[in-house]
Amino acid sequence: MQDIWDNHRGSIIAVAAAIIAFFSSAYVVSEEEQAVIIRTGQPVGTVNTPGGKTGAGLYLRIPFVDSVQTIEKRLLDLEMNEEEVLSNDQQRLLVDAYARFRIVDPVRMVERAGNTDGVRTALEPILNSVLRQELGRRTFEAMLTAERGTALANVRTKLDRQAKQYGAEIIDVQIKRTDLPSGAPLDSAFQRMETDRQREARTIRAQGDRDARIIRAEADAQASKIYAAAFGKDPGFYDFYRAMQSYDATFATREGGPQNNLILSPDNEYLRQFRGQR
Known part of the structure; x- marks a missing residue:
């Protein structure tokens, strides 16, 4: 046994030294990391950097000379x-x-x-x-x-x-x-914000009322124009139409209101359209 050890001692020591040297020089860089190789305090290389030529994997360094600093590659x-x-x-x-x-x-x-x-x-x-x-x-x-x-x-x-x-x-x-x-x-700021919103709401309502009045005026003017054009083609019909409106307003019974009693002569001019005379 001693003879075997003596014969292979050199080989065993060499293999052990090689294993120690490999583990001292090998390092792994993952996909989520990048590495900087530092030699005598100065960066001399990089591994797996954005846009770099090397990627993640197993790498070797000079044992006891190079150090490896890994850096997060993610956000x-x-x-x-x-x-x-x-x-x-x-x-x-x-x-x-x-x-x-x-x-x-x-x-x-x-x-x-x-x-x-x-x-x-x-x-x-x-x-x-x-x-x-x-x-x-x-x-x-x-x-x-x-x-x-x-x-x-x-x-x-x-x-x-x-x-x-x-x-x-x-x-x-x-x-x-x-x-x-x-x-x-905080309370003062909320109160000021509420006041500003109320002022803005009043401004919007005023603008809406103004626009509504303009629209109603334009609509009334257009309606008057249409009525004038229509009644101008038949003045007799216009006279009849206005008389019917007057009768409706005069003789209509209003619920809860006073009753109007009118005494008129049958040949009264007001009832001319009522009698069918134009």
């Missing part, structure tokens, strides 16, 4: 929790916002920020500042309309410009919640 969140912002109409707003970003240049990220937490630390005050600027140009009510989308698009553009220097790309910026602080300011 990452940047949170801004309940920051106070002053709107254009001097309302103090409590804003919960977030941005989604991804690392597109891992080498620059390693050089400028170190890791993704460093990117978040660098971008949080920028997001805060840009959001304050955009919301400060708009009223609280404007943030409840489509103008909110324009403001967030501007925030994304400005934040993305700053994020590029850290190897990141801003995908989206959204506001989760925009509220007024509780208490008197």
